Amino acid sequence: MRKDVRILLVGEPKxxxxxxxxxxxxxxxxxxxxxxxxxITIPAxxxxxxxxxxxxxxxxxxxxDEQLYQEISKANVIxxxxxVNNKKSIEKVTSHWIPLINDRTDKDSRVPxxxxxNKSDLVEHSSMETILPIMNQYSDxxxxxxxxxxxxxxxxxxxxxAQKAVLHPTGPLYCPEEKEMKPSCIKSLTRxxxxxxxxxxxxxxxxxxxxxxxxxxxxxxxxQALEDVKNVVRKNMTDGVEDNGLxxxxxxxxxxxFIQRGRxxxxxxxxxxxxxxxxxxxxxxxxxxxxxxxxxxxxxLNHNAYLxxxxxxxxxxxxxxxxxxxxxxxxxxxxxxxxxxxxxxxxTVCTNDQGWITYQGYLSQWTLTTYLDVQRCLExxxxxxxxxxxxxxxxxxxxTVTRNKRIDLQKKQTQRSVFRCNILGARGSGKTSxxxxxxxxxxxxxxxxxxxxxxxxxxxTTYVYGQEKxxxxxxxxxxxxxxxxxxxxxxxxxxxxxxxxxxxxEYCAKVYKQYFMDSKxxxxxxxxxxxxxxxxxxxxxxxxxxxxxxxxHPPQPWTCNTVxxxxxxxxxxxxxxxxxxxxxxxxxxxxxxxxxxxxGATVFAVLGFAMYRAILKQx
Amino acid sequence: xxxxxxxxxxxxxxxHGSTRSVVRRIGSIVPMKPPxxxxxxxxxxxxxxxxMDGPTVPTLADIAWIAADEESETYARVRSxxxxxxxxxxxxxxxxxxxxxxxxxxxxxxxxxxxxRKPAVTAMNRTTSLQDELSRLRSQxxxxxxxxxxxxxxxPDLLSPDxxxxxxxxxxxxxxxxxxxxxxxxxxxDVTEEEEEEDEEEDVVSVVSELMPDPxxxxxxxxxxxxxxxFDLDHPSMDFREAEEDTVSLSKSTSFADVMDILKDMxxxxxxxxxxxxxxxxxxxxxxxASLISEALRKKFTLKDEDIRGMKKHN
Numbered sequence: 001m002r003k004d005v006r007i008l009l010v011g012e013p014k015x016x017x018x019x020x021x022x023x024x025x026x027x028x029x030x031x032x033x034x035x036x037x038x039x040i041t042i043p044a045x046x047x048x049x050x051x052x053x054x055x056x057x058x059x060x061x062x063x064x065d066e067q068l069y070q071e072i073s074k075a076n077v078i079x080x081x082x083x084v085n086n087k088k089s090i091e092k093v094t095s096h097w098i099p100l101i102n103d104r105t106d107k108d109s110r111v112p113x114x115x116x117x118n119k120s121d122l123v124e125h126s127s128m129e130t131i132l133p134i135m136n137q138y139s140d141x142x143x144x145x146x147x148x149x150x151x152x153x154x155x156x157x158x159x160x161x162a163q164k165a166v167l168h169p170t171g172p173l174y175c176p177e178e179k180e181m182k183p184s185c186i187k188s189l190t191r192x193x194x195x196x197x198x199x200x201x202x203x204x205x206x207x208x209x210x211x212x213x214x215x216x217x218x219x220x221x222x223x224q225a226l227e228d229v230k231n232v233v234r235k236n237m238t239d240g241v242e243d244n245g246l247x248x249x250x251x252x253x254x255x256x257x258f259i260q261r262g263r264x265x266x267x268x269x270x271x272x273x274x275x276x277x278x279x280x281x282x283x284x285x286x287x288x289x290x291x292x293x294x295x296x297x298x299x300x301l302n303h304n305a306y307l308x309x310x311x312x313x314x315x316x317x318x319x320x321x322x323x324x325x326x327x328x329x330x331x332x333x334x335x336x337x338x339x340x341x342x343x344x345x346x347x348t349v350c351t352n353d354q355g356w357i358t359y360q361g362y363l364s365q366w367t368l369t370t371y372l373d374v375q376r377c378l379e380x381x382x383x384x385x386x387x388x389x390x391x392x393x394x395x396x397x398x399x400t401v402t403r404n405k406r407i408d409l410q411k412k413q414t415q416r417s418v419f420r421c422n423i424l425g426a427r428g429s430g431k432t433s434x435x436x437x438x439x440x441x442x443x444x445x446x447x448x449x450x451x452x453x454x455x456x457x458x459x460x461t462t463y464v465y466g467q468e469k470x471x472x473x474x475x476x477x478x479x480x481x482x483x484x485x486x487x488x489x490x491x492x493x494x495x496x497x498x499x500x501x502x503x504x505x506e507y508c509a510k511v512y513k514q515y516f517m518d519s520k521x522x523x524x525x526x527x528x529x530x531x532x533x534x535x536x537x538x539x540x541x542x543x544x545x546x547x548x549x550x551x552x553h554p555p556q557p558w559t560c561n562t563v564x565x566x567x568x569x570x571x572x573x574x575x576x577x578x579x580x581x582x583x584x585x586x587x588x589x590x591x592x593x594x595x596x597x598x599x600g601a602t603v604f605a606v607l608g609f610a611m612y613r614a615i616l617k618q619x
Numbered sequence: 620x621x622x623x624x625x626x627x628x629x630x631x632x633x634x635h636g637s638t639r640s641v642v643r644r645i646g647s648i649v650p651m652k653p654p655x656x657x658x659x660x661x662x663x664x665x666x667x668x669x670x671m672d673g674p675t676v677p678t679l680a681d682i683a684w685i686a687a688d689e690e691s692e693t694y695a696r697v698r699s700x701x702x703x704x705x706x707x708x709x710x711x712x713x714x715x716x717x718x719x720x721x722x723x724x725x726x727x728x729x730x731x732x733x734x735x736r737k738p739a740v741t742a743m744n745r746t747t748s749l750q751d752e753l754s755r756l757r758s759q760x761x762x763x764x765x766x767x768x769x770x771x772x773x774x775p776d777l778l779s780p781d782x783x784x785x786x787x788x789x790x791x792x793x794x795x796x797x798x799x800x801x802x803x804x805x806x807x808x809d810v811t812e813e814e815e816e817e818d819e820e821e822d823v824v825s826v827v828s829e830l831m832p833d834p835x836x837x838x839x840x841x842x843x844x845x846x847x848x849x850f851d852l853d854h855p856s857m858d859f860r861e862a863e864e865d866t867v868s869l870s871k872s873t874s875f876a877d878v879m880d881i882l883k884d885m886x887x888x889x890x891x892x893x894x895x896x897x898x899x900x901x902x903x904x905x906x907x908x909a910s911l912i913s914e915a916l917r918k919k920f921t922l923k924d925e926d927i928r929g930m931k932k933h934n
Contacts, residue, residue, distance in 0.1 A: 120694070128696060128704060135698060145695040154694045161695060170699040179701055209679070217678040225680035232686045254682070260701040261685050263677045393663070 001272060004052045005166045007159070008071050009116075010097060011081030012089040013060050016118040019149040020081065021057055024159060029150045035059045048160045049167055055159070072104045072111070076166045077142075079114040079158070084127040084146065098138055112142040112165040116158060121148040142170060168265040172280055174256075181256055184280045185267075191335050192274045193251050195385035200315040200331075203245030215388060216273045229254070274388060287382040288375060289394035296405045299374040300418055301366060305381070305398035308390055309366055313359060323356040336383045340376075341365065344455040350439050364459045367470050371418050372457075374399060409520065412582050418470040419578035422487060424478070425496035426507035430528035431475045434496060434558070437566040438473055446560070462568070462575045471575045478507065488515055491578035496526045497543070499557075505537040509546055522577045523552055526570070530557035761908030764915040 009017040018033040025040060036059035044052045056071055063071075072078065080097045082089040093115065105111050115135065117127050126146060135141045142165040147154035173185045181189070196212050197204060204212065206226055213221040221229075233240035233250040236257075240250030258266045275286035293299060301309070316332040317324060324332065333339055348368065349361030357365070370377040378395040381387075387394050408414040423431045435458035436446045458473045473494075476487045493516055495508035508525065516523050525547055537543060543555045556573075560566045577583075637647035677685060690705035691697075 126693065126706075128693075132696065132704070135696070139698075141698065143695060143697045147694065157695060161697070164697075170697065174699040176699055176701065213679050217676065219678055219680065221678075221680055225682070228683040229679055232682050236686075254679070257682075257686060258677070259699050261688050262691060262697045262700045262702075263685055264697075264699060265676050266678065269676050 001167055001268075001278070002051065002076065004054070005049075005163050006054045006056065006074060006076045007079060007162045008056045008058065008075035008077070009079045009081055010058045010068070010072075010101075011079075011116075012083075012086075012092050015081045015083040015086070015089050016149050017081045018057055018059070020116070020118060020147070020155060020158070021055055023149040023152055024055075024155045027152065029152060036062045047163060048156070049163045051163065051167060053159070053163060069104050072101055075111060077112050077114060077162050079116045079162055081116040081118055083119045084117040085119055085122045090127070090130065094134055094137075098140075102140075110140050110171075112169055112171070113138070113140045114158075114162055114165060115141055115144045117144070117146040118149060120146045120153065121151045136176070139171070164265065168268045169278070170259065170264055172278065173264055173267060174259045179260075181252070181259065185271075186252060188271055188274075188276055188280050189252055189255055189267075190248060192270065193248050194335050195274065195388065198311070198315065198389070200318075201245075203242050203247050204251065205243075205245040209246060215391070216270050232257070274385065275382065282382060286387075286394070287379045289378060289396040291374065291378065291396045291399060291401075293374065293401055294404065298402045298416060298418065299370050299377075300400050300402060300416070301370050301377075301398055302400045304390060304392075305386070306363065308384075308386055308398070309363060312384060313362055317359075321352075322359045323352045323354075324362060325354075325356050329357070335385070336380070340380055343450075343453045347436070347439075347449055347453055348455040348457050348459060350460060360461065364461070364470065367418055368457060368459045368472060370399065371420070371472060409581065412580070414579055417468075418472060419492065419575055420472045420474060420490040421492045421494055421574050421578065422474050422476050422490040423494045423496060424476050424483075424487075424508070424511055425494075425526075425528075426498070426501075426504045427478050429496045429498040429501070429504045429507075430560075431496050433560045434494070434526065434528065435473050435475055437560040438471070438568075438571055440565040441560075442564065442566055443561045460571075462572045464572060464575050464579055469575050469579070471571055471578070483511075483515060488519075488521075490521065491581070492574055493521050493523045494526055494574065495523060496528050497537075497555075498529050499527045499534045500529055500532040502535045502538045505543055505546075506539050509539055509541075512550070517550065520581065522581045524574065524577065525552060525555035527555040527557045529559060529561075531559040531561045757908040757912070761911040764911050 009020065011017055018035070018037045019030065021037040021040060022030045022033055037055075037057040039057075040055045042053045042055070044050050047053050056075065058068060058071065078101060080093050080101075082093050084090075098113070101111065101113065115131055117131065120126070128144065128146065131144045135144050143161045145154065145158045145161055147158050149155065173181060175182050193204070194200075196208055198208055198211070199205075209226060209229070210221050213219060230241050230244070230246065233246060233253055237250055237253050240247060240253055246254075255267045255270075258264060271280065275282045277283035291299075312332065313324070316328050318328060319325070329341065330339075333341070345365055346355055346357060349364045350358050351361055352358050366377070369380065378399070381395040381398055386392070386398055390397075392398070402416045408416070423434055425431050432454070433443065433446055435455075436449070438458050438460050440460075456475045459470055461468050462471050463469075474490070476483065495512060497504040497508045512523060525543060527543065539546070541549065546552075547554050556570055558567075558570055637643045689702060691700045691702045693705045696704065
């Protein structure tokens with residue numbers, strides 16, 4: 001909504017423009033007026049619409065055409081004043097003023113016009129009948145008003161309508177020729193209906209209507225008023241009310257009624273509350289609120305956001321099978337302008353036997369979006385209406401920004417719930433299978449996946465010391481010469497080699513030596529396809545020796561060629577390594593070290609004691 | 620010696636902290652923690668008590684009168700308005716939107732529009748209505764004056780103000796000569812409309828304490844008398860005009876007609892009951908109300924003089 005309004009009065013000489021302004025300001029009719037009134041600024045709290053208003057006068061005698069054109073381009077609304085007892089001034093409206101203004105403004109940024117009939121005290125009848133055809137002819141004319149500066153009649157109403165034409169234009173909302181709301185307005189209101197329909201049954205019941213009233217107007221809805229709403233809709237529309245609730249048709253009818261009764265400010269209030277701007281698009285601050293993320297920090301959804309997403313899932317899972325069928329997914333994303341989840345999502349998260357995204361998979365996908373692209377996540381939450389339903393300031397209230405990883409390493413503990421693991425390995429070493437196995441798919445199921453639905457990410461939950469954590473696996477393309485910063489930044493690294501392929505270990509060793517030997521990121525070797533015959537690797541060291549030399553855990557054998565779902569223990573180990581990186585290497589040495597030390601100490605003590613006794617006996 | 624005495628600055632020359640008294644000294648030794656102090660913090664994300672942005676907008680709660688609003692204004696027409704053009708003016712709630720749907724509506728009838736006032740009154744209407752008002756007031760005063768001598772003082776509710784006076788229920792009270800103790804008793808009525816309204820308010824407020832049967836103390840009477848004695852009934856001055864203007868401008872801003880109606884009804888009920896109890900005589904139908912009033916004034920003046928003399932004797 002505009003923050004201030006600039007009103008320009010134009011018209012033939014002697015119609016009373018200056019008198020109108022003076023009458024408004026001094027509340028009495030001045031007998032002598034100057035040729036042109038000075039520009040007046042009315043502060044916000046005095047104006048009917050609570051917006052500061054500037055009123056600019058025009059005088060043909062005092063101002064040049066250039067000045068007039070400049071004022072026209074600066075104005076937010078132009079009042080063309082005519083005198084009701086002067087036919088010539090009415091003719092000039094259509095013959096001179098409207099064409100002049102149209103020439104001076106762009107077609108795209110049309111200024112609303114108001115036709116003002118001054119001197120209504122001098123005639124008996126109203127000029128409205130003659131003016132209405134003009135209003136119908138030119139679509140820029142927003143309102144026609146008749147007033148009298150002399151009798152102080154309808155002066156404040158005139159300026160109220162002028163403000164209203166700027167702040168609540170009817171143009172984007174309604175088409176008077178067809179007596180219907182415009183398609184973009186209908187689309188926006190339909191989306192608002194769907195967002196407000198908290199249980200997704202297609203009607204707004206009493207609770208939902210109450211919430212709607214409260215969130216848009218900060219006022220409760222009395223039970224009598226609820227009944228009034230339903231009665232009015234029932235009287236005028238056959239299927240406006242169903243099961244004691246308002247249907248979409250009834251909702252749209254209500255708004256049409258408000259607009260047709262001249263109360264379109266109500267519809268604008270509703271649209272603006274739900275994040276729409278004057279062009280009926282969701283505005284940028286609503287979809288992309290400011291969120292500062294320092295370096296080395298990650299983003300996660302907080303508890304309220306998860307609850308909200310759960311409620312969205314529940315509302316769309318009509319058959320209660322804890323999975324979203326394709327139709328349910330489509331229904332869920334109806335409030336989006338585009339479909340955000342493609343078929344690759346079904347291969348990123350857990351799905352059920354029919355390939356539908358399960359409840360866990362749904363939450364995992366949201367977690368992934370938040371972790372990898374938080375701006376997109378905010379946008380999606382905006383489309384779902386998170387900040388409205390949960391009564392928050394903005395979508396950013398859904399995100400928790402975790403602390404810097406350095407502090408986590410220092411304190412040897414972390415509060416993060418999402419950990420990223422990068423999988424590196426030569427081509428064909430089994431990285432993709434590794435990702436898919438995390439979702440519980442064995443080799444047989446993996447063969448059924450289409451090539452174009454492949455995904456480089458995979459996310460699922462694991463349990464570490466009784467806590468549920470998300471592990472995000474990312475497959476890195478084996479481009480040896482260049483691994484970007486992003487490919488290297490993660491919580492734990494997996495180097496995968498194929499036991500059956502003699503050349504696959506070399507890649508892993510080289511990558512490790514180049515990037516990970518000196519870094520603090522915990523690494524682990526995976527010997528995949530362990531069900532196949534183990535071949536000798538073409539490398540100076542065997543994998544086992546290599547690991548021992550570099551103080552890594554020995555290579556973990558792994559296979560997904562199982563009858564049931566593959567084993568998940570490896571993933572739990574990976575998550576544990578990600579959570580406690582300082583323990584990844586240390587316990588390899590420390591346990592044996594202390595054991596040996598204690599054994600040595602005991603032996604020494606026993607020997608010493610025996611020697612002492614022996615020497616004593618000798619004496 | 621004084622000349623060599625050091626000048627101790629103010630912040631050091633008074634005992635402070637635990638040195639101020641024995642109790643404080645003990646308190647500094649005793650291992651007690653002070654109770655936790657209340658600390659106020661603004662909670663983010665709470666909606667403000669009053670909606671601070673924008674004027675009131677018709678909501679879903681106003682659907683009833685919006686649907687009933689069948690014709691557009693006479694003097695203006697918005698492009699999207701699809702109603703037939705109205706030809707004669709009738710009051711519609713255009714700019715006044717303080718309707719709060721949670722205020723209970725004691726009136727059974729649905730048509731509320733009639734209780735709201737015109738937003739603008741022409742000068743012509745103003746003078747005629749003022750004159751009507753004036754003659755009505757005069758007749759009512761006459762009634763009261765006639766009954767004043769015989770029976771107990773009646774409340775000004777007999778005046779039975781009509782809707783125009785209701786509309787400025789928020790008029791500020793005149794504090795100076797008016798004491799609340801005289802609420803139930805009758806104030807001589809060269810009253811301006813504000814004072815009369817005040818009586819109304821005071822009556823409602825002190826419903827319990829009203830109806831003091833004894834005549835009011837002369838001191839109060841004199842106070843109110845002096846205030847009103849200077850008022851010239853026969854030549855209504857600009858005061859009335861101003862009062863009317865105030866009413867017009869105030870009626871633009873509020874329409875708490877419902878609540879005032881409730882209070883008025885309550886008041887009327889009480890008054891009518893008590894009137895019956897006291898068994899008042901019928902009112903004299905004096906045509907010349909002005910002369911009646913001046914007669915009463917004269918009587919009051921004489922009464923006052925006697926009382927003052929009496930009081931002086933006592934003191």
